[in-house]
Amino acid sequence: MTNDVRTDDSTVHLTAGGAELTLDPRNGCRITSLRIDGTELLRQGAKYGAFPMVPWCGRIELGQFRNGGERHQMPVNSGPHAIHGTGRDTAWHTARVADSSAAFFYDLAAPWPYPGRVTQLAELTADSLTLTMGVETYGDSFPAQAGWHPWFLRNLGTGKDVELGFEAGWQEERGDDHLPTGRRVAPRPGPWDDCFGMPDGVDVTLTWPGALELKVTSRSEWVVIYDEQAEAVCVEPQSGPPNGLNTLPRLVTPIDPLEISTTWTWRSLA
Structure with a gap:
């Protein structure tokens, strides 16, 4: 069943088999819940869930970037830097909803200096979720990035904490200012708040022993891993590295x- 005309932009619920997905277009088109057979996978709260990072990912140094001869200043909101884009703080619009898929959009506006449109498509099956995001310009060319910042629960209430498995081609060396230095180094042991390169595409496995295995993949070669909080871990596929603008x-x-x-994609280990 499909509803192509939305009279509001209220919370959207999708279902497929034992999978349930909830998105809130008014709160940055954030995924507020992903439940598999009744088990919540995402940290709850207005700032958590899983949000789109757009039109940039991670930090921009001092909130500034250049496009040709023009320098632009974004609002500083992470120490001296600007972080995670403006899309997460924007109300999106719902374009269409079906039982297991939905499409959303918003138009880029100040403080972003270039007009354009961002779209997000969510497609749910019984054992997978595919998210697709696009950025297009209404006029001048501009640099941009897009990606996702999910907060996966460290523990699903079954006893053991999640285990992360991945093989990266390199790690972006992180400076004291939390920005990549420009040097690529061999992957180092965690804990991490770091960007990794995967030339064959992002491929990270989260395993909750005895409960669930979830694999995050993307054709993009960039992923940020963040596991410095007690409550959750983040696996963030993105189109470029932090400060990539x-x-x-x-x-x-x-x-x-x-x-x-x-x-x-996920499978039960119970």
Whole structure:
């Protein structure tokens, strides 16, 4: 069953088999809940769940980036830096909803200096969730990034904490200012608040022993792993590294929009 006309932008609920997904377009199009056979996987709270990072991911140094000869200042909200984009603080609109899929959008606006549109598609099955995000320009080209910041619960209430498994090609060396230094180093042991490169695509497995296994994949080669909090761990596939608007800009042009997708697949271990 499909509803292509929404009269409001209220919370959206999707179901497929034993999987239940809830998104709140008014709160940055954030996934507020992902339940598998009744078990919640995401940390709860207005700032948590899983939110889109757009039109940049991670930190921008001092909140500033250049596009050609123009320098732009974004609001500083993480020490001296700007973090995680503006999409998470924006009310999105719901374009269409079906039983197991939904599409959303919002138009880029101040403080972002360039007009454009961001879209997000969520597609749920009984054993997977695929998220696709796009960024397009209404005029001038501009650098942009997109990705997701999920807060997976460290413990699902079954006893043992989650275990992370991944093989990275490199780790971006992190400076004292929490920004990549530009050096690529061999992956180091955690805890992490670090960006890793995976040339063959993001592939990270979260295992809650005796409960559930969830795999995060993406064709993108960049992922940030954050596991410094007691309550949750974050596996963040993204289209570029932190501060990438300055160090590795990917231009969105009228004929070349930015698109990124991630798929989470799961299986029971109970």
